[in-house]
Amino acid sequence: MSDFVIETKGLARSFISGNKSIEVLQGIDFSITSGESCSIQGESGSGKSTFLHLLAGLDKPDSGAIFWEGQDLKTLNNVALAKKRGSLVGMVFQSYYLVPELRAFENVLLAARITGIMNEDTEREAEKLLDRVGLAGRKTSLPATLSGGERQRVAIARALISNPKALLADEPTGNLDEETGDSIMDLLLDLCIEKEVALVLVTHNPTYASRLDRAWRLKQGRLEEQG
């Protein structure tokens, strides 16, 4: 098995806009190992989210290959890909994407349900995670009654409930004020270190990027490692 949790080779992705083809990503080679963290920075529209979606196997590249623990995603059918995604990748989004009909605790458990690892231990693990993200007293709260920071904490707990190998976070502090954003970043980094999860963080914030092991920048479709 490969040392890399996620690896890409010569990844390219383009979109058609009108009559023009826009090359968003061109020949990207990227890899991340377990417990490692890296940031992806770039201007708006530079393809950061597209890259993250490709890493998560939610989108297909025009050319190149994506490997999860050494396995080429092209070799997986849709069902196998979905199953593998559920167990290998956790995702955190800028807009949290909590299910409004579910309480905080149920939102966390939803990922375990979808992954098919739901049992009493998972419930205990969800409680622990909510305690860990500082929401011990808000387990039964509906998302509508939570603040932005609290919702993102629930989303982080949800992303980690299935014990993923990699956490892909798409501007998780983008909708939060500076103070709350800082605390969310602290939490995210601490949890990834604790659980030895590879973290790929898409961010505009250079301070957050500087706290991670490696920093990458997407520019004109190319991924460049920062010094």
Next chain:
Amino acid sequence: MIHGMPWYIYIALRHLFPQGKRFPVFTFMSITGVALGVAVLIVVNSVFSGFGHELRTKIADTYGDLRVVNGSILFDPDSLAESLEASEKIERAVPYAHGVVMLLYRNQPLYPIIEGVDVRSEAELAKYENYLISGSINDLDDDSILLSVGFASQLNLAPGDEVDVYTPLMGLRLKNSGGDEVVLPRLLRVAGIYQTGWQRADENTVVCTLRLMQDLYDLGEGAHGLRVELEEDVDADGAAREITESLGRPFYARSWMESQAEFLSVLQFEKRMMFFLLFIIVIVAAFSIMSSLLIFVIRKTREIGLFTAMGATSRQVAGCFCIQGLIVGVTGTFAGFCMGFALLGFRTQITKAISWSMGVSDSMKEIYAFSYLPIHVVLSDLIIISVLSILVALLAGLVPAYRASKLEPVEALRSE
């Protein structure tokens, strides 16, 4: 929480019945639509079956479960009756005779069917006693008749009135005598007026004793056939076939169903047509489920992307919305059953209230000879209603489910 429950069923339930919120309008409207359709189907089907059942009972009462004839005259009906009664399937076999007569009242002639019943059988008398609306069964003797209500009202006859009766035999006798013989009509008293509720029997039938019929038709001790009552739960058609086979030609047993096959098929056709027309309500409800679920899929687009990001397959996503249609169908059908049976339970009060509000009297009694709204709940009807309603609701969920499953996860996550 139920650990083993698949996530798509869990989410479907939460979408329809979210916690900490008021009952969603979509869920309420969808379930109510199906429930109303199912309730109307149950009520109308049960009432139709009730009318059918009542009419069948009345036909079987007046015709008998089956009749045994030989195409001519049974000269020794009692011994044949005795041999038939030996069968454990047969409760009783009673001779009868029937024909047509001319009845004259105040120079007004009518040509009713006349049926002679064996007054030795108390059960036969009791049957007619149940249908008497005036007069007394005890007054029925060899010089009197019972008139059907339609016939009595046509001639404005009441118990105690007397009518002249001519038979075809009298005409024959007159012809054979070359006009030398004076043929006098038989003067008969009206002993009572009956109403069975079966229009054909109530239109123009006259009932008299078998002895009177034997006399009028010159049958001696004979009869035209045997009216057979079967034990409970014995299939009349099957019993008729068995009797026909065992007696051999020229005997023939004909069940009441066979004798009224045309009428019964009309009843059945009416019921089926009503079912078909009313099922449109359920189909309309299904379209409302479909449009609501389609809007729901659009509203939940990002959530669908999220499910995929968490490892859901497109088939599971489709299942989530399909199951919502199924849950609406099952819940709506259950609610419809409760509503339908509640309406049936209060049917008397409801029909009275309708009659009162419209300022009309209890008109059913005048037409159908029963003052209540008859119902007959048929298990197979209930099964068909529930299966079709659930199936239609499930189909209504398929289109939104297909649309949800075809959403590209990346597009779904990006949607606003």
